Amino acid sequence: MMSASDSRTGSALLRIPLADEAATATLGAAIAQVLTPGMLVTLRGPLGAGKTSLARAILRALGHAGEVPSPTFTLVQTYDTPVGPLAHVDLFRLKAPDDIEELGLEDALDQGVCLIEWPERGADALGEPTLAISLSVTGDTARQATIAGPRDPLAALAAALPEPA
Ligand SMILES: Nc1ncnc2c1ncn2[C@@H]1O[C@H](COP(=O)(O)OP(=O)(O)OP(=O)(O)O)[C@@H](O)[C@H]1O
Ligand SMILES: [Mg+2]
Numbered sequence: 055m056m057s058a059s060d061s062r063t064g065s066a067l068l069r070i071p072l073a074d075e076a077a078t079a080t081l082g083a084a085i086a087q088v089l090t091p092g093m094l095v096t097l098r099g100p101l102g103a104g105k106t107s108l109a110r111a112i113l114r115a116l117g118h119a120g121e122v123p124s125p126t127f128t129l130v131q132t133y134d135t136p137v138g139p140l141a142h143v144d145l146f147r148l149k150a151p152d153d154i155e156e157l158g159l160e161d162a163l164d165q166g167v168c169l170i171e172w173p174e175r176g177a178d179a180l181g182e183p184t185l186a187i188s189l190s191v192t193g194d195t196a197r198q199a200t201i202a203g204p205r206d207p208l209a210a211l212a213a214a215l216p217e218p219a
Contacts, residue, residue, distance in 0.1 A: 066208035070215070072189075072197040078104055081199060082111020084214040085185065088207060089116075089167050091138045094180055096173035099189035104197050105171040108189070109142050112169065116140070125171070130157050138166030143177075151176035185211065 072078045085095070089112070097105040110122040116135040125131045125144040133140045141162040148154060154176040159168050163180065170177050177183075184207050188200045201208065 064205045065202065066205045068199075068201040068208055068212055070199040070201070071192070072104075072199055074195040075104075075107060078107055078197065078199075079111040079114070080216060082108050083115040084211060084216075086112045086115035087214040088210040089137045089140075091166050092163055093137075093167045093184040093207070094163060094177075094182075095167065095169045095185045095187065096177060096183040097169065097171045097187050097189070098173065100191065103189040103191055105189060106144075108187070108199075109169050109171070113140065113142070130159070132162065135166070140167045140169065142169050142171075144171040145175035145177060146172040148172075148175045151178070154179055 070081060072081060085108075089095075097108060099105055106122075106124045113122050113133055113135070116133075116137070118133055118135065122133075122142070123131060125142050126146060129144060129148065131142045133142065139162055141159060143157065143159065145154065159180060162168055168180065170180075173183070184203050186202045188202075190198045190200075192198050201211065
């Protein structure tokens with residue numbers, strides 16, 4: 055894992071290679087450990103990159119035992135978690151960026167956490183993400199996660215990750 059930080063802007067970057075789905079689940083568990091109410095987490099990457107898989111891993115690690123359907127058609131699925139309501143959002147089918155206002159995500163962020171797939175379709179209105187996660191496909195089961203955000207939450211996340219084997 056490499057990390058870099060910019061003391062001038064206070065932003066940081068983590069690059070985490072994910073060899074397989076188990077590694078994605080481990081990253082999800084680390085993210086779950088650092089979530090606090092008010093956090094906005096964005097998940098970018100192409101179709102099939104693993105955004106929903108990572109969201110599922112986060113919810114499992116928060117103790118959610120039931121299904122985690124992709125919010126592709128409902129746009130939002132909300133879960134009760136120890137860090138408040140967690141809104142799992144997929145904006146891929148959002149018709150116009152302004153339609154995001156109808157999803158009630160500002161209220162969700164007041165009390166809990168928003169995890170947003172396809173934020174580029176209209177999440178700008180919600181402000182800067184706490185964790186801006188990008189997944190790229192690097193092999194059959196291999197993915198690369200790049201996570202950007204303010205230094206403190208990034209440092210907390212880096213500390214929650216297991217040491218590379
Ligand atoms: N390391 C990995 N991490 C996550 N998913 C992986 C990994 N390796 C293989 N996969 C597979 O890649 C697919 C990821 O699908 P997923 O629905 O999570 O993608 P997505 O990014 O949410 O796509 P969409 O943009 O359609 O919502 C799944 O079939 C999963 O089994
Ligand atoms: Mg998805």
